Amino acid sequence: MNRGIYLDNAATTPLDPRVREAMLPYLEEVYGNPSSLHWAGRQAREAVSKARARVADLLHARPGEIVFTASGTESSNLALIGVCEAAGVVGGHVITSAIEHPAVLETCRYLENRGVAITRLGVSREGIVDANELREALQRPTQLVSVMTANNVAGTLQPVGELGRIAHEYGALFHTDAVQAVGKIPIDVTAQPIDLLSFSAHKLYGPKGVGALYVRTGVRLAPFVHGGGQERGLRSATENVAGIVGLGRASEIASAERADEAVRLVRLRDRLIESVLSLAPQQAYLIGHRHQRLPGHICLGFSGLEGDAVKLLLALDAADIAVSTGSACSANHGAQPSYILQAMGYDVVQARGSLRVTLGRFNSEADVDEFVKVLPDALRLLSPLVTIGTGMAWKGRR
Amino acid sequence: MSTITVESLPGLDCGACGFRTCATFAEALPARPELLQRCIYLTEGATAQPVVSAPALAVLNDAQNAPVVCAARSPQVRAPAAPDAWRDSLDREFDFYLDHFPDEPGPREIILPHNPLITRELAVKPGDVLIGRPLGMSCGCPITHCGVATQVDERTGVIVWCVTGPLRPRAEGFKDLGYYIAEGYEGLVRKKRCELRIGMRYYFQPTMCMLQWRHSGLLNYLNRLGDTLQVRVEGLWIG
Numbered sequence: 001m002n003r004g005i006y007l008d009n010a011a012t013t014p015l016d017p018r019v020r021e022a023m024l025p026y027l028e029e030v031y032g033n034p035s036s037l038h039w040a041g042r043q044a045r046e047a048v049s050k051a052r053a054r055v056a057d058l059l060h061a062r063p064g065e066i067v068f069t070a071s072g073t074e075s076s077n078l079a080l081i082g083v084c085e086a087a088g089v090v091g092g093h094v095i096t097s098a099i100e101h102p103a104v105l106e107t108c109r110y111l112e113n114r115g116v117a118i119t120r121l122g123v124s125r126e127g128i129v130d131a132n133e134l135r136e137a138l139q140r141p142t143q144l145v146s147v148m149t150a151n152n153v154a155g156t157l158q159p160v161g162e163l164g165r166i167a168h169e170y171g172a173l174f175h176t177d178a179v180q181a182v183g184k185i186p187i188d189v190t191a192q193p194i195d196l197l198s199f200s201a202h203k204l205y206g207p208k209g210v211g212a213l214y215v216r217t218g219v220r221l222a223p224f225v226h227g228g229g230q231e232r233g234l235r236s237a238t239e240n241v242a243g244i245v246g247l248g249r250a251s252e253i254a255s256a257e258r259a260d261e262a263v264r265l266v267r268l269r270d271r272l273i274e275s276v277l278s279l280a281p282q283q284a285y286l287i288g289h290r291h292q293r294l295p296g297h298i299c300l301g302f303s304g305l306e307g308d309a310v311k312l313l314l315a316l317d318a319a320d321i322a323v324s325t326g327s328a329c330s331a332n333h334g335a336q337p338s339y340i341l342q343a344m345g346y347d348v349v350q351a352r353g354s355l356r357v358t359l360g361r362f363n364s365e366a367d368v369d370e371f372v373k374v375l376p377d378a379l380r381l382l383s384p385l386v387t388i389g390t391g392m393a394w395k396g397r398r
Numbered sequence: 399m400s401t402i403t404v405e406s407l408p409g410l411d412c413g414a415c416g417f418r419t420c421a422t423f424a425e426a427l428p429a430r431p432e433l434l435q436r437c438i439y440l441t442e443g444a445t446a447q448p449v450v451s452a453p454a455l456a457v458l459n460d461a462q463n464a465p466v467v468c469a470a471r472s473p474q475v476r477a478p479a480a481p482d483a484w485r486d487s488l489d490r491e492f493d494f495y496l497d498h499f500p501d502e503p504g505p506r507e508i509i510l511p512h513n514p515l516i517t518r519e520l521a522v523k524p525g526d527v528l529i530g531r532p533l534g535m536s537c538g539c540p541i542t543h544c545g546v547a548t549q550v551d552e553r554t555g556v557i558v559w560c561v562t563g564p565l566r567p568r569a570e571g572f573k574d575l576g577y578y579i580a581e582g583y584e585g586l587v588r589k590k591r592c593e594l595r596i597g598m599r600y601y602f603q604p605t606m607c608m609l610q611w612r613h614s615g616l617l618n619y620l621n622r623l624g625d626t627l628q629v630r631v632e633g634l635w636i637g
Binding site: 157161185186258259260261263266270290291295306307311313317338348383385 | 410411412413414415416417418435436438439487529531539540541542543544564567568572574576577608609610611
């Protein structure tokens, strides 16, 4: 098993051993169907109920406001399609941002093909939605505004409190894709103007294949998975009991440890950013807001070297460091637009050449130090697109 | 600047400023007022405190604290999207899309390393995973490409490869060509907006180009396979 340095926690997080331990009985001895009335069903039902309470606690929600799904993507689909279908699709209007995850943007495209008007708000260079632009878009009757809490590429935080309040002023519901944010910054649905919120267990040191949607009491939602009526009719299907237990335990841990973890990750994050910027002051640039960002999230670019990002990735691979970058032309991903950073005003080469480094619970100071140590050598392997002022300025070891 | 007291901070003790509590943050502020921008709540819009507000739409009297389920209505399907605009990501027109052969792992390119001898020096052979960047008289693409060699001409250094993206070199290792010239592309044309004729230069869009920039080139081979054309294009430029 590869035990390299994992700095790609925005893609997914390792399973916390405490979560695994909580899940194990539900993969083995507790096998009942929560809908069954007998003892076996009751055991499973109680576990789901306990997990629901723990998830609700993390958001300061009521247990009845949590709907378990199979992913953050499904949660966002349910939020957007559910609101539009409940309100009547034709003639509806949904406002979102240009930098949402495909879970939201592709769902908007689906709705658009079914008669819903979609407005996609632009963002600033730092990736932040302009509240005035939202107000302008809301001049037209609108059912739903959906803006993510934190962006998955740049890590920038949106002013969801302000955007949600504006949405409510104009009579629209407010949904936020909080997949990257839950468990990392505080979310309190009793204090924040959020009606629907999507998140996922596997970004929270829980298992893959389980997510949840917070649905504020009273919000009208139409289901698209029909069947046995589980999850109060909003998401039929026999519950993924072990996964839900895992999400519950992951939420409980996040509730208890989030603030301490944030302090630690902010320190590691800032140490990494400052080290990289000082290593290559002429080339390195930080993408996204300097402070309005997730505690462990770093997105970097290297001027003139963006087109060679593949080689940077290969060099970091050779050092067993896992990070994320835009890919090169390929049969698998060739024509995927690098839409997030382009919406922030970066050109298409910069957008595909960025390096995303995301720190998490199991990263240490030593991991950051190793990254900072390896990076100059990795960068030196690249061929700068321009010849003056690049390539030769690297400090650090040779 | 005005004095910030612990009372004017959100009181969430979220840690996102790097301080464990709002109180310790407030203590550090007089000496380093610039720290204030680290508070993700104070800098959000104009308001520090989150404000309670009810959902604006469809608040129902629901005694059970449960979301309200209502029946889905039949969606009315809108007219299909507009036909292909034949424009690239920079809003420039083109005449056809160039697709890769379906039985190959990626777009087929005929390339020549800037130092053709490197083909022999590196003992490049079919099946080898290669990386390199097209330079100069080869469209001007700023992106390093990865691919797998399918034919190698040791005498001239010319390599035919299929561009595959970074997964293969990550998994299998690679040989680095440095810079190369893209001499020709071969592939299939399934979507075109005009008749194609051999000997003409065209603007075209390689389907897999990650920048979605149009290319231009001379069509010097054309074979009709029913509705599909098999083509070769040389004399390549971007734009």
